[in-house]
Amino acid sequence: MAAGAGAAAKARRTDEQARIIIFEKGPYVSFANCGLPYYVGHQIKERNELFLVTPERFRQRFNIDVRVNHEVTAINPEERKVEVVDHFTGNTFIETYDKLIIATGASPIKPPIEGVNLNNVYHLWTVPDADAVKAFIQQNKPQQAVVVGGGFIGLEAVENLLKYGIKVHLVEMLPQVMPAFDQEMTVPLVKHLRQLGVEIHLNDGVAKFLGTGEVNGVQLASGKIISAPLVILAVGVKPNTELAEKAGLAIGEKGGIVVDTRMRTSNPDIYAAGDVVEIYHLVSGKKVRIPLAGPANKQGRVAGANAAGGDLEFKGAYGTSIVKVGKLTAAKTGLNEREARDAGFDYQVSYTHSPDHAGYYPGAETMMVKVIFEKSTGRLLGGQIVGPKGVDKRIDVLATAIYSQLTVYDLEDLDLAYAPPYSSAKDPVIIAGMAAANILRGEVEVWTAADLAEALEKGEDLQLVDVRTPDEYREGHIPTAVNIPVDDLRKRIGELDPHRKTVLYCGIGYRSYLAYRVLKDKGFSDLGHLSGGYRSWSLTLPEK
Amino acid sequence: MAAGAGAAAKARRTDEQARIIIFEKGPYVSFANCGLPYYVGHQIKERNELFLVTPERFRQRFNIDVRVNHEVTAINPEERKVEVVDHFTGNTFIETYDKLIIATGASPIKPPIEGVNLNNVYHLWTVPDADAVKAFIQQNKPQQAVVVGGGFIGLEAVENLLKYGIKVHLVEMLPQVMPAFDQEMTVPLVKHLRQLGVEIHLNDGVAKFLGTGEVNGVQLASGKIISAPLVILAVGVKPNTELAEKAGLAIGEKGGIVVDTRMRTSNPDIYAAGDVVEIYHLVSGKKVRIPLAGPANKQGRVAGANAAGGDLEFKGAYGTSIVKVGKLTAAKTGLNEREARDAGFDYQVSYTHSPDHAGYYPGAETMMVKVIFEKSTGRLLGGQIVGPKGVDKRIDVLATAIYSQLTVYDLEDLDLAYAPPYSSAKDPVIIAGMAAANILRGEVEVWTAADLAEALEKGEDLQLVDVRTPDEYREGHIPTAVNIPVDDLRKRIGELDPHRKTVLYCGIGYRSYLAYRVLKDKGFSDLGHLSGGYRSWSLTLPEK
Structure with missing residues (x-):
């Protein structure tokens, strides 16, 4: 079109x-x-x-x-x-x-499921589709609706059905929404949608559409039955x-x-x-x-x-995409982890959390930035960002960097526009570059939240140290962590065993990086810190 | 600091x-x-x-x-x-x-002007400076204030004095505010500030600060006298x-x-x-x-x-900067025209106007984008953007492109994030790249508004054609222009003389580009269109 x-x-x-x-x-x-x-x-x-x-x-x-x-x-x-x-x-x-x-x-995929041809099972691909869905809503004022598929169109459908006050069920076969993203970066979206009242059924598919003539519900593979007079199918296109x-x-x-x-x-x-x-x-x-x-x-x-006789070239693309979900924006450019693996890259990831503009200017909000980069060269392979503000800007900067084959070292050097209403002297992209480059330069070793969760689940022998303030620690911390605030670390270092495997964490990863440097100097041999800190831990781990 | x-x-x-x-x-x-x-x-x-x-x-x-x-x-x-x-x-x-x-x-420059040491002539450089200005305003509730210098700090001072309802006079020796920008890109800022009630004195300097003990006004080089009990000096730093x-x-x-x-x-x-x-x-x-x-x-x-024994490198910078002025944002990266000339580049400029996000999604606003690029290679040398929304994002994309030594052809190829709330399928940066690359590929020749104004002033023999609709034409057009809407151009082509020097314009430069292609095919030999169209003409020419 x-x-x-x-x-x-x-x-x-x-x-x-x-x-x-x-x-x-x-x-x-x-x-x-x-x-x-x-x-x-x-x-x-x-x-x-x-x-x-x-x-x-x-x-x-x-x-x-x-x-x-x-x-x-x-x-x-x-x-x-x-x-x-x-x-x-x-x-x-x-x-x-x-x-x-x-x-x-392309055309929307219509899965060969019993009842898929019932009335009021819609796609949302053409103007007549949209007309039909809108007319149905206005005439029938449905209380409930089911959206099948958690990709772009599915999430945008959910977002817009919510405007009518409809109770929306989102059904997705995968364990995550937005399949182009890495799973942990989609967890904040799922949590936010649930806060908005959306019922999300992950790891579950539609077994059949119920009803005669008109759809009146959906039966999931798990056996769950959802009553709803309206279904929107958004399971991809061919x-x-x-x-x-x-x-x-x-x-x-x-x-x-x-x-x-x-x-x-x-x-x-x-x-x-x-x-x-x-x-x-x-x-x-x-x-x-x-x-x-x-x-x-x-x-x-x-x-x-x-x-027509001209000579232009289309070199390709690299999957830059963005979606609005309630108050959040999620965006991606370049390769995700699976794609990086499939393409044979030996990569590393890093998470940072940064305000969209100077914290001292009103209205700043924090976004989570993930970068995926090649270990040997530092080349930026992909980026994913989730947050309430300024996400679209940073993903386009990362997209331009990927087009240009920049490294994470280059991200440190970008001369981006700063005034308090727009950014910080160190923009979120620059912060992401610094954190990533620090890893590659060997200044710090990182654990991901997923690494840490797995180690804890396995009961690995870990000295886990929360270097935030006692107040922050009290409000919530990772199981088994002891609390030694970074400002006290030099004098309380004797409480830690330098020969044990040690993981440090703080709020977003800056204080634990400082703590890492202190402990490294003191001979802690097996040392890491949590990339993105407690914020990554609490935002990206799926709810049980 | x-x-x-x-x-x-x-x-x-x-x-x-x-x-x-x-x-x-x-x-x-x-x-x-x-x-x-x-x-x-x-x-x-x-x-x-x-x-x-x-x-x-x-x-x-x-x-x-x-x-x-x-x-x-x-x-x-x-x-x-x-x-x-x-x-x-x-x-x-x-x-x-x-x-x-x-x-x-650095320290703020205190120009050696009579009365510069009077009380209530302030800089805005340190916390005590800010404390003093704020205390003065709160205690004395001044009705008028003078800001000397139209750079970043000067304009930010103006913006913030306006919050108190103070009548602000801005005095600037140059014919423009924001000296790092090209003059025409600052005209919208001057117009907007005047709309906000700011009295702007360009091409004028302070001859002396008036008063005894405390400042009570300013006498300008032009002889004008402004009464004001508060002066903020922001004429640069050393x-x-x-x-x-x-x-x-x-x-x-x-x-x-x-x-x-x-x-x-x-x-x-x-x-x-x-x-x-x-x-x-x-x-x-x-x-x-x-x-x-x-x-x-x-x-x-x-x-x-x-x-401390590490090994990091700072390669340099390229003047990316941004300022908020009322509802407008103005931003710049890379070289301006004067800097490009001084550096010996043979460059070309192009203006485009694009909405910050899809026009059909509510709230879209148009920004003006100027790119400066090398004629021989297409290398992007600089960018400047002014508009109400999304300026900070596009300047950072251009800044990343400049860092990466991208060309305007590369801008055409960037894979930027699109969904209706965030951008258009062709982002303003991509549009800027296309318009610039079209020039370099010889698809179209452009005139700037300044070129056209000069030619008209000189009374050059020009066939100036407004290809907008009659309604648009009636609401305002460039002197001497005849109106032939682009949609009628093929059938009304006989009204134009293919041997005369011809300049086409429309609203923002897209329809005139189409018209250019039609006339070019018909053998119009000396043909150009107005870069950025009537919008550039009306936004960037200084008020008389």
Whole structure:
């Protein structure tokens, strides 16, 4: 959608003389997919706002012939022809081309589950989908709803259903929401959604949709039954490759159309762009499908330029994404841990917590930053951030750093904009770089909260030291920890055994880093501190 | 301040055994300089918030001996000794060192103008300064105030004086505020300040401060007289190099202490950091002084580590900075046009206007982005942004791009985070990259608003075409422009003469770019469009 319309417009800008036709199967040529959940939630109030460019505009401004409700049903690459069905008239006709751009997008997956075709089981992928969901809510004022799938669309659906005061159940087969993220970074989202009253069913799938004619509930694999007259299915999308496959174009290992960096398919006269293609991940070097609007727009522009005789390149993407969940924002760029492992990187992670702007200026809020970086070089491989404010800014800085193949040492050196309303003299990204670089320089060794939880569960012999103040310790601490405030550490060092394995922690990891340096100097041989401190411990460990 | 305290703390983290002393001439060892205007304006409510680290904290946590009201009056590099005056007792004593770190900072410039020493002519540089200004306002409830100097501190002072309902006069010798910015990017700030009721006197200096004992007004070079019982002087700072000079350390062309990338001065046992040094500008390669908290913090950390036996490097900075002015934010990174010229770059500029997030999601506001880039390579040399929202994010992305020596072509390819509340599928930075790269690829030629204004003033023979709608045209257009909406251009092309010099413009530069492509195809030989469109024209041209 984004890709096709963008491709056509760019083709026109590249060649004023070309004859350009857009065939669009559905009724709308360009609409704001990403806005649909917000339209349902009435945050986007005017339906018109969803339509980015009308066919009329295309005709007048771009001299492009837009035919909606026209479906291309076959491509004949040898003769450079397409077969088109006009759904207005039912007629089929043949159109020729010099260059063809395929931007058939993706479709939401409809899992083969009993009852999936019941009424009021919706996707949230097209304007008619959104219209239907909105109409259903307004007419039926449902008390409960089930959202199946905890990815972007699922969470945005939840967020917007909450606006109606609906009790929402979120069902997700994985042990986490937002599967592109590392699990521990999604725990704050789950906790926050639960605070907002959402019932979250992780590690559980839909066994069947209940009801006759209309859905009236869902039975989960665990046996749980949820009553609800409204279900939104958001379990992912699959690329619409049927046309390309029938035309003999190469389909890749990830199920998308294979294209080169000029967005050219295996046929030199056919380009493809958007959710239907697979592309290079710029960090892993692997082929991936990233069905997001940002890459789709860029690909469309490149395909359109090249099809019309220009020369642009789309090198790839690296999975930058963001989602708003209640008061929190969660964002990711580059590789997550699983992807880093799969790509063969020997990596290290580091967690930091930093205020979005100077703590002494009103309104500062703390975000959690995770960076994943290569041990040998310090190269930044990925970043994930969760917090109430300023997350979008820092993820884009990290995204730019990843594009540029910066290291965590480089992050320390970034000259970012500071004034009290906007950041701190040491921006959260710089803090993340410093903490990571300190690890690589051997100034400190870190444990993750997960490492520590596992060691404690196993009953490992550990000297766990909470270096916060007694007040902080009293308000909550990690089991088995003794409390020696960092300011007293030098004089109370005799209370600790330098030969035992020792882990230090504080609030966010700064005081424990100081304490680490003190104990290291005193000959503590097996020493670590908790990356991100008690805050990481309490935010990221899943609730039992 | 930031540099010295940071250096000491990092030295401790680097060497637990070292004996570390901080001598601080004034009463406070570490305070939030950048917060002072906001403390005056009561946005920072608690005075305590200004103190980042107390001497007691330094002692307990870092085992650092902090001596406030102790002034180092001489350095003897041969004997590695410093002479210290204890202002509590008046005693002078000698202290030895192995390594010395100079972080004497900068002092506000007091121009040698008649009456500058009158009471109630204040700087806003230290906590006592801020205390005095705040006390004066609270006790005397002034109706008017004069701020001299339109840089960061001057504008922040204006902003905070406005909180009291004071009529503020801003006096600036240059034809613009924020001298680090290009003039046209500061025009929106001046207009906005005037809307807020600030009286701005550009191209004018203070001839004398009026009054006896206490200031009661200011006479400007232009002869204007402003009555006001309160003056804040913010005309820049000078590095406190006296100690270093007396000790024979090398002082550079920019008047700061010369240091290498390890922050080592010309004496191998003496380091320096913060406002007192000069550093490399990472884009121009020239020596500069950048008295800002971000670089100072980094330098302090590096100096502290190296003085204590570590090995860190500070490569330089590139002038990233940001200021809040009423509802607007203005930010800059890298070189401005003058700096780019001085550094010998053959550069091009481009202006774009983009919403901070998807236009269809509520609350979007438009920012103006200027990029400066090398013609031959496309390398990004500088960026400046002004707008109500999301400016800080985009300047940090540009700052990261400049650090990474990215080109404007790279900006097109950045994979930035998009969801409707945060950005658009094409982020403002990506749009800026596309517009700039389109110029370099020869897809379009641009005029700046200043170029066009000059040509019109000279009465150049120009075919100026406004391609917006008739409604937009009627609401205001550039003199001499004819109106042919882009959507009608193909059919009305006969109204234009392809042999005349032709400049196209629209709202922000997108429709005129489309129109450019149409006319180019039709053989218009001397063709350009207005970068940033009518919006740039109306925002950036100075008021007469």
